[in-house]
Amino acid sequence: MFHLTIQLPQGERTVEVAPDVTARLLTDVLRGLQLPLNTRCGQRGLCNGCMVEFVQGRLQHAATGAVLAAAGTPVTIRGCEVRTPATGSAVIHIPSRSLLAHQPQVVTSFRLNVPRAHDPVWQQLTLSTADLDPRRAWEDALRAAVATRLECTLPLDVEPELDGRATSPDGIYRLALEHQGDRRVLSASHVAEPAHGAAIDIGTTTVVVMIVELTTGRVVSSASALNAQTRMGDNVLTRINVCMQAPRFVSRMQHAIVRGTLMPLLTEALAAADLTPEHLACLVVAGNTTMLHLLHGVDPTSMGVAPFTPVFLDHRIIDARELRLRVRRGRVLPDGQDDSAPADDPEPAERRRLPLHTLPGAAAYVGADITAGVLATGMAYRDDTTLLVDLGTNGELVLAHQRQLFGCATAAGPAFEGAGLTYGVRAGQGAISHVRLEPGELAIHTEVIGDVPPNGLCGTAYIDFVAQARQVGLITPTARFNGHDVPGIIRHPDHGWAFVVVPDAVPRPLLITEADMASLLQAKAAIAAGVTCLLRRAGVAAADVAAVFLAGGFGFHMRVDSLLGCGMLPGFQPEQIQLMGNTSLAGAYLALLDSSILREMRHVTQRMEIVELNLEPDFEATYIEQLSLP
Numbered sequence: 001m002f003h004l005t006i007q008l009p010q011g012e013r014t015v016e017v018a019p020d021v022t023a024r025l026l027t028d029v030l031r032g033l034q035l036p037l038n039t040r041c042g043q044r045g046l047c048n049g050c051m052v053e054f055v056q057g058r059l060q061h062a063a064t065g066a067v068l069a070a071a072g073t074p075v076t077i078r079g080c081e082v083r084t085p086a087t088g089s090a091v092i093h094i095p096s097r098s099l100l101a102h103q104p105q106v107v108t109s110f111r112l113n114v115p116r117a118h119d120p121v122w123q124q125l126t127l128s129t130a131d132l133d134p135r136r137a138w139e140d141a142l143r144a145a146v147a148t149r150l151e152c153t154l155p156l157d158v159e160p161e162l163d164g165r166a167t168s169p170d171g172i173y174r175l176a177l178e179h180q181g182d183r184r185v186l187s188a189s190h191v192a193e194p195a196h197g198a199a200i201d202i203g204t205t206t207v208v209v210m211i212v213e214l215t216t217g218r219v220v221s222s223a224s225a226l227n228a229q230t231r232m233g234d235n236v237l238t239r240i241n242v243c244m245q246a247p248r249f250v251s252r253m254q255h256a257i258v259r260g261t262l263m264p265l266l267t268e269a270l271a272a273a274d275l276t277p278e279h280l281a282c283l284v285v286a287g288n289t290t291m292l293h294l295l296h297g298v299d300p301t302s303m304g305v306a307p308f309t310p311v312f313l314d315h316r317i318i319d320a321r322e323l324r325l326r327v328r329r330g331r332v333l334p335d336g337q338d339d340s341a342p343a344d345d346p347e348p349a350e351r352r353r354l355p356l357h358t359l360p361g362a363a364a365y366v367g368a369d370i371t372a373g374v375l376a377t378g379m380a381y382r383d384d385t386t387l388l389v390d391l392g393t394n395g396e397l398v399l400a401h402q403r404q405l406f407g408c409a410t411a412a413g414p415a416f417e418g419a420g421l422t423y424g425v426r427a428g429q430g431a432i433s434h435v436r437l438e439p440g441e442l443a444i445h446t447e448v449i450g451d452v453p454p455n456g457l458c459g460t461a462y463i464d465f466v467a468q469a470r471q472v473g474l475i476t477p478t479a480r481f482n483g484h485d486v487p488g489i490i491r492h493p494d495h496g497w498a499f500v501v502v503p504d505a506v507p508r509p510l511l512i513t514e515a516d517m518a519s520l521l522q523a524k525a526a527i528a529a530g531v532t533c534l535l536r537r538a539g540v541a542a543a544d545v546a547a548v549f550l551a552g553g554f555g556f557h558m559r560v561d562s563l564l565g566c567g568m569l570p571g572f573q574p575e576q577i578q579l580m581g582n583t584s585l586a587g588a589y590l591a592l593l594d595s596s597i598l599r600e601m602r603h604v605t606q607r608m609e610i611v612e613l614n615l616e617p618d619f620e621a622t623y624i625e626q627l628s629l630p
C-alpha cells in the first residue's frame with residue numbers, strides 16, 4: 001500500500017493507494033479521489049495545468065521508472081509525468097491554480113475546447129492583522145500570509161504604497177495581487193467588490209469587449225462596435241501605409257482605438273451589467289500584431305515592407321492610464337475634462353493603476369489573436385492534424401501537423417464582417433444572419449438576430465446567398481447574375497444589378513449587389529488559396545485533417561453547408577468542421593482567468609513556423625483559380 005498525503009487549499013488528507021492503482025498516473029489517481037487537475041493537454045506534458053508540489057517522500061517517473069525523492073523542500077512536478085510506487089509514502093501539495101475549475105464550455109460567443117483552472121491575472125483578497133506573524137517583519141509577514149492564502153510560489157513584490165502599519169487602522173488589509181509574468185505584485189486594492197476584468201478582442205474591423213466577474217468567471221455583459229480606425233483604412237496594410245505617409249497618424253490611430261472605441265465600449269458594457277468603472281480591475285487584450293502596435297502607440301510601419309518585422313510580439317503589461325484610457329460611469333471623458341468622481345466611489349478609477357495585458361503574437365501577420373485561437377481550440381495540445389481558419393479581415397490560418405504549427409495570413413478584406421458591402425452590418429440585433437433561397441420561384445426567407453426589423457445583412461447571410469444562388473443557377477461561377485429577367489433582380493441606379501432580399505425594409509429595401517458578391521468571392525478566394533497552399537506546404541490532404549476549427553466574429557451563426565457550397569474550404573467535408581466563434585476573444589477570456597495560459601501562449605508563438613504566402617510560388621495561381629464558385 002502507498003500512503004499519499006495531499007495538501008489542499010481547504011486542508012490536508014491522507015489516502016491509501018492500492019497496488020493495482022499504482023500503475024496509473026498521479027493525475028488519474030487524483031481524479032479517482034475527486035480531485036481532478038487541469039489536464040488540458042491530455043496528460044502529454046505539454047501544458048502547465050497539472051503542476052503540483054512534491055513535498056516529501058518518493059514518487060516514480062512514469063516514462064523512465066526513475067525514483068524521485070523530496071525531503072521537505074517542495075519541488076514542482078507535473079502530475080501527469082509521475083506515478084505512485086507500490087509501497088512507501090509521499091506528501092504533495094495541490095495549489096488551487098492546478099485544480100480543474102471548468103471543463104470545456106461554450107461561453108456566449110465562443111467555444112472553449114480546453115479546461116481551465118482558476119487563477120486570474122488580478123485577484124483580490126482581504127487579510128487581517130491576526131493573519132500576520134508578529135515575529136516577522138511586517139512585509140515578510142504579509143508576503144507569507146498571502147503566499148499561504150493564494151499559494152503563490154512566484155516571487156512576490158510588495159508595492160511601497162502598501163505600508164499597512166500606517167494605512168490600516170481597522171486592522172484589515174484589502175489587497176490586490178497582480179500577475180506580472182514571472183512575479184506577482186501586491187498592492188492595496190481600490191477596486192469595488194466584486195472585481196471584474198475585461199476580455200477584449202481588437203479586430204481590424206470589429207472590436208468586442210466582454211466583462212467577466214473575476215471570482216467566478218461569469219460573463220456579465222459584452223459590447224461590440226466598429227473599430228474607429230476603419231475610417232483611416234479598412235485593412236491593416238492601408239493603415240500601415242497611412243502611418244508611413246505621416247507619423248502623426250500613429251497617435252491618431254491610437255486615439256481612435258482607445259478613446260473612439262474601447263472607452264465607449266467599456267462604458268457601455270459596464271453600464272449594461274449595472275457596474276461602475278470602480279469594479280474594473282484589469283484588461284486582457286487579443287488582436288493582430290498591427291492592432292496591438294497601434295493600441296500601444298507603436299509605429300507599425302516596419303511591418304509594411306519586407307522583411308515585415310514587428311517592433312514587439314511579446315506579452316506586454318502596462319497601466320491603461322499610460323494609454324489615456326479612462327472609463328467612467330455612463331459617459332466618456334474627453335481629454336482634460338474634470339475627472340472628479342462621485343463621493344461614494346472607493347477611488348476614482350482613473351487615479352489607480354489599471355493593468356492592461358496584451359497577448360503574445362508569433363509574427364507580423366500571425367498575431368496574438370491567432371495565438372489565442374490555437375490555445376482556445378486545444379490544437380496546441382493535440383497529436384492529430386488540425387486546422388484553424390479565422391475568417392477576419394485578415395484571414396489567418398494555422399495548421400497543426402506532426403506537432404508542428406504552420407501559420408499564415410491572407411488578406412480577405414472586411415466582407416466576412418459585413419463591412420464594405422452595400423447593406424452589410426455586423427452580427428447584432430436586426431442583422432439578417434441567414435437567408436434561404438427557394439429554388440423555382442426564388443422566394444427568399446430571412447433569419448434576423450433579435451426580435452426587431454431587419455437593418456442589414458451580416459457576412460453569414462451573404463455567404464448563404466452566394467452558395468445558394470450558385471446552387472439554383474441564379475449566378476454564374478464568377479458571381480454574376482445568370483440573367484436579369486428573373487423575379488427579385490433589379491437594376492439599381494447606384495448599385496447596378498442586385499437581388500432584393502427585403503423589399504419592404506425601412507428606410508429602403510435591402511439588396512445584395514453583384515459588387516457585394518465580387519467582394520465575397522475575393523475574400524473566399526483568399527481563404528481557399530491560403531488553405532490550399534498551407535496544406536500543400538505541409539504535404540497534407542484535406543481528408544487527413546481531423547478537425548477544422550472555424551473562427552470569426554460571426555460567432556456560431558455561420559452555416560457550414562454554405563461555407564462549403566461557396567468553395568471556401570476546398571476538399572473538406574461538413575463533419576470535419578467545428579464552429580468555434582470568436583477564438584481571439586476566447587483566448588483573452590482564458591488568459592484573464594487562468595494566468596498559466598500566458599506562458600503556454602508564449603510557447604505556441606515559439607513553435608509556430610510562419611509561411612509567407614506571397615513567397616509561395618503557386619499562391620497567386622491558386623488564388624486566381626479560386627476566384628470562382630464551385
Ligand code: FES
Nearest residue numbers: 039045047050080
Ligand atoms: S496535463 Fe500534465 S502537462 Fe498537461
